Amino acid sequence: MSAERVTFTADGLELVGNLAVAGDAAPAVVLTGPFTGVKEQVVGTYAAQLHERGFTTLAFDHRGFGESSGRRAHEDSQGKLADLRAAVSLLAGHPAVDPARVAVAGICLGGGYAVRAAATDPRIGAVVGIAGAYNSPVRFSSGDPHSYRQALKSFLDRYDDELPAVAPGGAIAAMRGDEPFAYYGTQRSTAVHWENRVTYGSLHALMTFDALGTAPMLSETPLLVVHGRTDDYCAPELAELLYRDATGPKEMRWLDARQHIDLYDVQPYVGQAADAAATFLRRHLGDATMVPDTASNA
Secondary structure, eight states, rough: OOOOOEEEEEEEEEEEEEOOOOOOTOEEEEEEEEEEEEEEEHHHHHHHHHHHOOOOOEEOTTTTSSSSOSSSSOOHHHHHHHHHHHOOOHHHHHHTTTTTTTEEEEEOOOHHHHHHHHHHHHTTTOEEESOOOOHHHHHHHHHHHHHHHHHHHHHHTOOOOOOOOOGGOOOOEEEEEEEEHHHHGGGOOOOOTTTEEHHHHHHHHHOOOOOOOOOOGGGSSSSEEEEEEOSSOOOOOHHHHHHHHSSSSEEEEEEEEESHHHHHTTTTTHHHHHHHHHHHHHHHOOOOOOOOOOOOOO
């Protein structure tokens, strides 16, 4: 994939991305990805997959991460939504893009941001969530409200402090466990501008970010949910609820992945997810280069 380095601004911050144009008036997709992720990792993988299938793609670093400016290693929920609006504007204003054929696709935490962005930006013609984190503060707090509020307090008490994003052997980290480390802590995710750190304030942002609650606002925006049947980090139950609560045209595709990170870089799952996304986006945005649809709908 031949991509052009582009810069654009959101709230006065410079954002850096990779833009790959598929051809005049080809349907276009903004990609947003996992917590702490940068454009050379998961979103870069999916950008390449969708570009091969005939889509113009924009993979970029959100504020505070990768090559983009902003407070380092800090999750800013409202800021990331502003970043997505700016990314949509960049694509919609590009001479090779039809502004009526722009979609957003999100992977992992980006799935929640993609849904939230599509619910409030009518310029987005379709939205795809892949292994998405459809966070819901109401659900997070419903089982044990006291513990939820204590967790929020602990994050606020150390708001500006940092902790590792991942760590081996169950050590303290924002994404604790062997599975996140198997991706971010190994050669699988090698990226020059990725940093293994994040603020405690970022965890407060994650715990209070509501993606699931915006599902009923997708009344005119087609939604595709692609999710692994087994996922210990982004609950399949929340994916089901998102699909249930969405009020517009919608499709759901289950994949037989064994781990959440299988949808990051493991075949055949990434190819299946990309096929499903391409077929869905062609249906709702218009045609692109046709490829066989091999994704499982079992």
